[in-house]
Amino acid sequence: MPFARYRPVFAAPGALPFTLAGLLGRLALAMYGVSIVVLIADRRGSYALAGAVSAVGVLAGAALMPLLGRLVDRLGQARVAVPAVLATALPTGALLMCVRSGAPDWTLFLCWALSGTSPNLGGMARARWAHLHRNDAAALHRANALEQSLDELCFMAGPVLGMVLCTTLAPEAGLLAAWTLGTVGTLLFAAQRGTEPPLPESTQLASAGRGLIATRGFPALLAGFLAAGLLFGSQEVTTLAYTDALGRQSAGGVLLALVAAGSCVSGLAFGAIRPRRPAAVRLAFGAGAMTLLMLLPLAAGRAGAGLVVLGAALLAAGSGTAPTMISGMTLVQELLPAHRMNEAMALAVSAILVGISTGATLGGALVQHTTPGTGYLLPATAATLALLTTLPAALRTRTP
Template identity: 65%
Template sequence: MSASYRRILALPGALAFTLAALPARLAMSMSGVSTVVLIAERRGSYALAGAVSAAGLVSLAVLLPLLGRLVDRYGQARVAVPSVLAAVVPTAGLLLCVRSGAPDWTLFLCWAASSTAPNVGGMVRARWAHLLRGDEAGRHLANSLEQALDELCFMLGPVLAVLLCRAFTPETGLLTAGALCTAGVLLLAVQRGTEPPLAPASAGTAGEEGTSGAGRPAGGRGSLRVLLPMFLATGVVFGSMEVTTIAYTDATGHGSLAGLLLGLVAAGSCVSGLVSGLLRPRRGPAARLLGGVAAMAGLMLLPAAAGFFGAGPAVLAAALFLAGSGTAPTMVSGMTLVQQLVPAGRLNEAMAAAVSAILVGISAGSAIGGAIAQRLPAGAGYLVPAAAAATALLIVVTGARRLRAAAPSPAERRTTDRAVPAAACAD
């Protein structure tokens, strides 16, 4: 397994930008939990803490595509550095307002204003897409590695945040997250040798016919109408799974195991992401996406069945690990399609829009899962991620023809190339 990943990490600058971005990615997985713990400890209200955290997610979902558009237009370093530094003042303001007893509305304002950190994962994936342009197998491997790193950060980040907040002061988690995010973005920004060059202006504004900038196939905008709802539904899976697992373990007297069980979901996704990267893609990304979403929908039935029958923690742990293993192939194939279909001049914006859709889905899933857990038996909440995964499958099935037309498989591309007369390529 390691040899395949060593191959792509040995490319010039690849290991450097991958390691440089890790602190920022870890920070992003810490910030939400750190904020909740901080406000709950200092203000004594989990309701206020959850509401402030949700406001930050909404603000981030709105700002990420806008920042992505600026990155596409002006470059990663020129946008990422000022945007991450701009978050320092409102984050400090949040810490001061919480500590000084300022009105609640100031917490919402400060946390929303601090959501200017760029989409680091998207910028790293854009570097891979540029570095591995024309190498579909390599791009698939890189996206699998990125998904595994995302899951690893989301396993470790919340645990580290809680440990820091409990061991020191409630402010320590957020302070650490802010320092890590700033350091990671700055370290990534100085890796100028692997920063993708700015695409021509026409690359970001090409129409739907023919090819759209930088030689990319047309149809990216239409395909995003399929991919973004799919990402949103997948976000609902993530958000509802988290809340439902916490509620279920509390109801069954195993509340202390909630963090471990949620870590197993991320672990399953991490393992499947690494393994799927080793499988040489023989089908196009559209077909792989369909297979990944179908697997996710099927595997999400396992925790639903465990919850319905009141399974103990051991059975639920196995079900959650297997359910998590179905999410990585979906995310890898989805991001690969975004990279393949969207013009180079809009790549960061499109990937940021995908992340925004996931964030909105997580917020909605948390709200729906919490409402179900409040009104129905705790295990019933696992029906929400199962239903969301089934919705994602329905979206991909209904849009499969559009995705296949926009992103044909390698065999289909070879057939198409042979069908084009040589004279037609003379221009």
């Protein structure tokens, strides 16, 4: 694997420090989901309540993220990220107190929703890469591949770390550790001012009121991200239900880690290849491969295969997601103006988050009323939807 090709990505001064700082923040993001569920389920004795509070937090974050992104584009990353992450301290602390004190359930929903002001470090990092490598398409492609692989790495390690802390120290330990890591990571990230994209000029600010949704091609791209989120959310619930039905609930986390591992490796490999086709075409090819690979866990689940076979199928299926996401983020950087990049990235991530929440809900309903393996129909369908939304742009694109 020619990982030496990633060296030019870090040639810009300060690239490595902001990448490592952002990694801390994203690790925290990956810890939040399992930490909040374990905390509420343990202290209140209800997984239904825990799942509902977690879902409300995801949706609140999805709603606030584009607004924070627009502020970042106008005021700068550091000036918005620092107060935004510090503002999470009060509602997070209040949530812990409400859980322990037996406060009414509605207080948990309110506190966790108000905690959704954490800035989108992944989007801000991609905005920095877009600025640093604006004249080098190959380096930007590799930077996006690196970011996606780091995301997958965090979602391999984050849930495991959160679960270990919650079960070995205290139910509150996972959430406290996630908040600490997220705050420290964000503050360190914001301190790297040398790589922060410049503020827009007054003429650019005058056009900032126009909605990004009106940008040609962007609505279809957001629909693709929504479908990808639907895939992620439904696949997670279906996998956990399948292992539970086999009496091996603890293996669910391992299987989900295999999905992330497949995506991480394929992302690094995809980034090492010099792109020769337009991003829209690469996105369609990625979505097509993802659609075909998602048939593997569907076949394994419907056949009632064991964990080894299902694990191999999920590992292969995961390898199709990273190239699709990398190409999608690259296309966002190409379609949207540089002075609106943080808002654009936030909209993309929000679409994914809404998809994840919706996919988890639909997946849970499907596995509740069918055999567990049938639930893999939903991620396979979501992958097909992602392909259908990306094909028109690819067909309009003329390859060089």
